[in-house]
Amino acid sequence: MPNSSLQPTQISVPKIAIIGGGLTGLFTATLLERAFSQMNDQKIKDKALVPEITIFEKSRSVGRLATRYRSDSLTNKNWQWAFGAQFFTAKSASFQQFIEPWLQTGLLQPWCAQVVSLMPMAANNQTPDIHFKEQWGSTQARYISTPKMTSWGRALADELQHSTVKFNTRIAPLAGYKQTLANKTSNKTELFDKNGNSLGHFDWVICTVPNGQAVELMADSGFSECAKITEPTMQACYSLMLGWNENQALPEALSCLDTAWDVACVQDSIIDRIFIEHHKPEHHALLPSMTIHARNDWSEQHVDDDIDTIKAKLLEVAQQALNWNAESAPSQVDCHRWRYAATVTASHKEQLGVLVDDERQWIVSGDWCGQGNIESCYQMAAQMAAAMV
Numbered sequence: 001m002p003n004s005s006l007q008p009t010q011i012s013v014p015k016i017a018i019i020g021g022g023l024t025g026l027f028t029a030t031l032l033e034r035a036f037s038q039m040n041d042q043k044i045k046d047k048a049l050v051p052e053i054t055i056f057e058k059s060r061s062v063g064r065l066a067t068r069y070r071s072d073s074l075t076n077k078n079w080q081w082a083f084g085a086q087f088f089t090a091k092s093a094s095f096q097q098f099i100e101p102w103l104q105t106g107l108l109q110p111w112c113a114q115v116v117s118l119m120p121m122a123a124n125n126q127t128p129d130i131h132f133k134e135q136w137g138s139t140q141a142r143y144i145s146t147p148k149m150t151s152w153g154r155a156l157a158d159e160l161q162h163s164t165v166k167f168n169t170r171i172a173p174l175a176g177y178k179q180t181l182a183n184k185t186s187n188k189t190e191l192f193d194k195n196g197n198s199l200g201h202f203d204w205v206i207c208t209v210p211n212g213q214a215v216e217l218m219a220d221s222g223f224s225e226c227a228k229i230t231e232p233t234m235q236a237c238y239s240l241m242l243g244w245n246e247n248q249a250l251p252e253a254l255s256c257l258d259t260a261w262d263v264a265c266v267q268d269s270i271i272d273r274i275f276i277e278h279h280k281p282e283h284h285a286l287l288p289s290m291t292i293h294a295r296n297d298w299s300e301q302h303v304d305d306d307i308d309t310i311k312a313k314l315l316e317v318a319q320q321a322l323n324w325n326a327e328s329a330p331s332q333v334d335c336h337r338w339r340y341a342a343t344v345t346a347s348h349k350e351q352l353g354v355l356v357d358d359e360r361q362w363i364v365s366g367d368w369c370g371q372g373n374i375e376s377c378y379q380m381a382a383q384m385a386a387a388m389v
């Protein structure tokens with residue numbers, strides 16, 4: 001008889017589906033691969049337990065950290081706008097450790113922005129009031145991905161070893177599954193695309209889409225934690241993107257202090273923050289580009305308004321904040337509506353955390369289960385990996 005301790009253990013490969021290729025989905029796949037790899041290291045003679053992970057993403061790209069650019073046909077240079085998340089924090093030691101390899105390669109970089117407080121000009125006042133507020137990095141570091149905000153998502157996807165990303169694949173609601181659960185012989189879930197084509201059977205299904213979309217996916221599915229999905233409230237955000245030609249005069253407000261500023265926190269206005277894109281690390285070759293985020297409460301109130309009306313309104317307010325004239329007016333103007341941008345968390349309320357249905361082996365998560373930022377995507381991914389492994 002051979003020594004049983006030398007025999008490979010018969011363990012089936014867990015098939016895992018991740019719905020959504022945003023940062024929560026990518027972090028989850030990364031952490032699961034690492035967790036399985038660590039488990040295998042501890043089993044010297046055992047058969048390796050390799051997860052088979054499929055990320056289903058309805059769009060053409062991963063990461064959803066949005067970058068838009070436009071090329072100038074005269075100079076061949078680009079305007080570029082990170083019109084979703086501008087930066088992220090890494091307050092916890094575990095997230096600091098997680099981002100370290102990309103800091104080493106320079107793909108992630110700290111943005112030590114000079115931040116000002118800006119009061120737009122009123123009717124009787126000819127100039128905006130601008131004061132130095134802080135320099136990022138002196139107390140809390142903020143990071144960006146270079147050369148584009150989308151670069152990190154692509155790098156994360158490229159580094160996955162046991163995961164496949166299926167683009168342009170929108171997962172259909174899991175509603176029909178409720179009826180079949182009683183009859184099924186295994187714990188596997190069959191997923192379908194929006195055309196009703198089967199995408200295979202999975203041991204675990206992890207949903208990482210925004211909560212408005214998670215409600216639709218999970219409605220009538222029997223998911224045990226369904227009621228909790230609607231607990232966090234999401235607010236919209238409008239992003240205004242402005243660009244200037246090479247050698248064009250820039251608005252006066254940019255040069256009113258001794259040192260150049262990079263970020264403005266706007267007071268008493270429907271716009272919240274102004275970000276100077278071409279001042280960011282590794283962004284100096286860009287043509288002058290600026291992203292402006294409207295306030296979330298104002299964006300939510302106007303979420304269904306005509307986008308051209310919104311663009312005109314934001315442009316008018318931006319002009320009062322930046323004080324441009326005919327020569328220094330932007331040559332490029334674009335506007336984007338984010339329906340689900342900010343998670344409203346009451347500070348007294350505990351974070352929701354990931355929602356787990358052990359019977360079905362389904363997990364629902366996303367940044368909205370935490371504080372609605374990139375660091376929360378990581379925290380939720382870590383919770384999911386722990387819940388599964």
Ligand SMILES: Cc1cc2nc3c(=O)[nH]c(=O)nc-3n(C[C@H](O)[C@H](O)[C@H](O)COP(=O)(O)OP(=O)(O)OC[C@H]3O[C@@H](n4cnc5c(N)ncnc54)[C@H](O)[C@@H]3O)c2cc1C
Nearest residue numbers: 020022023024058064084085086170171209341367373374
């Ligand atoms: C305007 C704006 C400003 C922000 N500013 C900051 C900031 O300064 N700092 C910060 O840390 N965070 C910021 N954030 C938040 C940050 O962008 C998010 O926390 C993060 O991108 C969320 O990632 P996620 O993976 O949880 O969700 P998402 O990025 O929404 O990913 C979900 C993915 O699921 C896909 N999907 C949806 N439905 C389906 C389906 N049925 N089938 C298949 N795929 C599907 C979507 O296409 C999407 O790619 C900002 C966000 C916005 C919009």
